[in-house]
Amino acid sequence: MRLGREFFEGMALRDVVSWNLMVDGFIEVGDLDSAWEYFEKTPYPNVVSWVTMLCGLARSGKILEARRLFDQMQNKNVVSWNAMISAYVKDYQIEEAARLFSDMPNRDSFSWTTMIDGYVHVGQLDKARELLNQMPYKDIAAQTAMLSGYIKNKRMDEACQVFNEIAARDIVCWNTMIAGYSQMGRMDKALDLFKEMKDKDLVTWNTMIIGYAQIGEMEEAVKIFNGMKIKNVVSWNSLITGFLQNGLSMDALTSFKLMAHEGITPDHSTFACSLSACANLAALQVGKQMHNKVLKSGHLNDLFVGNALITMYAKCGRILCAQLIFDDLDEVDVISWNSLITGYALNGYGKQAVQLFEQMVSKGVQPDHVTFIGVLSGCSHIGLVDLGLKLFKHMTEIYSIEPLVEHYACIVDMLGRAGMLSEAFEVVRGLKIRANAGIWGALLAACKTRGNLKLGKIAAEQLSEFEPRKTSNFVLLANMQAEAGSWDEVENTRLSMKYTEVEKQPGCSWIEVRHQLHCFQSNMPMQPETAEVYSNLKTLTSQISNLDWVSKSSLLDNL
Structure with missing residues (x-):
């Protein structure tokens, strides 16, 4: 904008377009004061000048200033009406938006869609549906807004009705409906739509993976994942998160490794989930490797990743490392505090867990349910019964947290x-x-x-x-x-x-x-190394028996 202003000031002749471009430029960079200054200096403002300034004020949440400018306009076009209605809708002033809507001399599809979407956002679904029925021409954006409203409020039968009324469905409409069924756990219905849908995009496939993961059907989620021709980081994250949520931490780490082989760059969500898998398995060496990858990728100051690192080191018994991560974070939240408090309690440092809780409260951080689980667990580990009962009482009386x-x-x-x-x-x-x-x-x-x-x-x-x-x-x-x-x-x-x-x-x-995690299950088929393991075990058993450290009979009983 500095260069734009210099060029503008150097112009020998300027017209209304020149002035409008400057007003719009200042609005785009968030400099409303300069935008207003140039708007007022515009010699002969046209309707574009007024609408540009009006939209800038409305988008910035300056509703009163926008309305004042709107009332001053001599010639209002449909764009100015829509901008003002949209401003009221975003500010949840739906009644004022409805009054303007009813006063409009002419309405376009955006006017109707904005009002329907507004009613949906404030939960007045019946009014939104009534307005959709009154709409002179069916617009897919308005119908999809209605669809989303019903899904958000778990009214799937009515959502299905709207979906069936849409003649020419676009990809957003299909994905919205599939996501609705997935969120409700009705994956049979979601799968029917998925099979019926011709042009699927990444969102469609990812939604199906997430849906199956949420109901614990990871085999089906893997089938969907394997059926994808193109996968993005969200696809991998959906699979890794699904494994993690269903207690399959080893599979989550395996997927992280395969993701790297595919050349997909992990993001903060990938690291956070994979570190959580390391925490569940107490896989310290793998967690350290992942920590190094986090450092190289520049995600260390991401709060989600930082909290996952705290938990990983705490669950792996490295509470001092967890403390260092906490201290190095630029910003911490209640989850950071909870992770560290729980970590100290988990490792038997109940006194430190209580001290951290007191420090957290003194810094003005409001504790939640998880905080008290951590600090009460700390009291339990070191036998601080009176303090534990006192904190339990404070939880309800001071912090209004129901146990x-x-x-x-x-x-x-x-x-x-x-x-x-x-x-x-x-x-x-x-x-x-x-x-x-x-x-x-x-x-x-x-x-x-x-x-x-x-x-x-x-x-x-x-x-x-x-x-x-x-x-x-x-x-x-x-x-x-x-x-x-x-x-x-x-x-x-x-x-x-x-x-x-x-x-x-x-x-x-x-x-x-050697920095790799090996899993053994009693019901797994014999692995190539198993025979060697048993052979070494028999050799060690023989040597121990010969030294009379353990009697042969008791040893055989144990085996």
């Missing part, structure tokens, strides 16, 4: 660790919300530690209602009964396991070797 079942689980765990089993049981009995497996599991674990078989039986019975097929719950109860010498009850519990279709999850472990 979730996870907060009660922390309290039960804290009381149980401190040996206050009766108090923990009273908390469970007095719950205003329904207890879950986490609460009864915490109580059962505390009963096991303290040898309280009576309460342990109650906790185990309640836990079996939530997780009737989980083997570990039966085993824990049987161990308690064995320690108490109640062998008849042990036998009954084992019989329950036998006659109940318990959930037998395949054993899974992983190890990092």
Whole structure:
């Protein structure tokens, strides 16, 4: 604009177009004061001059100034009316927009679409539909706006009705409808439209991947992904995020690796999700490699990536590294604080977790539900019962946060660790919300530690209602009964396991070797290296047995 102004000032002759270009230029760079100055200096402003200035004021949210200018206009064209209506719609002044709309001498498709979209945004869908029915000619933009409104409010039957009324559907219209069904988890309907749609774009394919991932059908998501001829970073991110959301962290990391081989440059979302996968697997070396890639790519100061790095290092047991990442971030939010507080609590540094919470509050950051889960967990780990109960009380009285079942689980765990089993049981009995497996599991674990078989039986019975097929719950109860010498009850519990279709999850472990993650599952086919592993294991077993470190019989029993 500086060069534009110099050129303008050097012109021997200027016409209204010259002045209008300067006004429009200043508006584009956000300099409304200069735009207004040149508008007022325009010798003979035409309707374009007035509309340009009006649109600039309206787009900047200066509604009163825009209306004042609009009222001063001698000759208003449809563009000026539309600009003013659009300004009111964006400012949620739908009634004022409706008054102007009704006063318009002439309306075009933009006028109708703006009003319909306005009613949709304020949730007045019936008025929007009424206006769409009154529209003299059907415009696909107006119909798609109505479609989006119904989908946003989960009125899919009415959305389908509007969709069927659209004669010539464009790609936006198709994608909007497919996204609606995907968001509602109705992937059968989404797939029908997907198959019917002729010209699909990347948005269409990516929407289907996200939809299947949200309902946990990752095999179908992978099929859609593999069927794509062209994939972009959003496609890969959708797949990686889907694996992560469904607990398939190894697959998420594998996809990240394949993405690099395909030559797709990861963005902040890719790094954040992949780092979360490293955190879930406690894959420190892979996480460090990814940290180096983040540094090289320039995404280190991205808040999402920074928070993911904090969580990754914390879950991998490197809490000081997590603290360094936190300290180096240019900007932190409540998620950053939560990640660090939870990290300290997870690694057994309850005192530091509480100190961080106090520091967070002193800096004016408003804690949320996750904050209190972290700090209450910290109190539980170091036995700060009084402080934990005090913070739990402050959560509702000071911060107006209603406790979730996870907060009660922390309290039960804290009381149980401190040996206050009766108090923990009273908390469970007095719950205003329904207890879950986490609460009864915490109580059962505390009963096991303290040898309280009576309460342990109650906790185990309640836990079996939530997780009737989980083997570990039966085993824990049987161990308690064995320690108490109640062998008849042990036998009954084992019989329950036998006659109940318990959930037998395949054993899974992983190890990092030379910066690569290797996963082993008990139900996997024999891998090429497996024979060598067992051979080495037998050799080591033989050597240990010969040294009399472990008796041969007990070793064979363990194997």
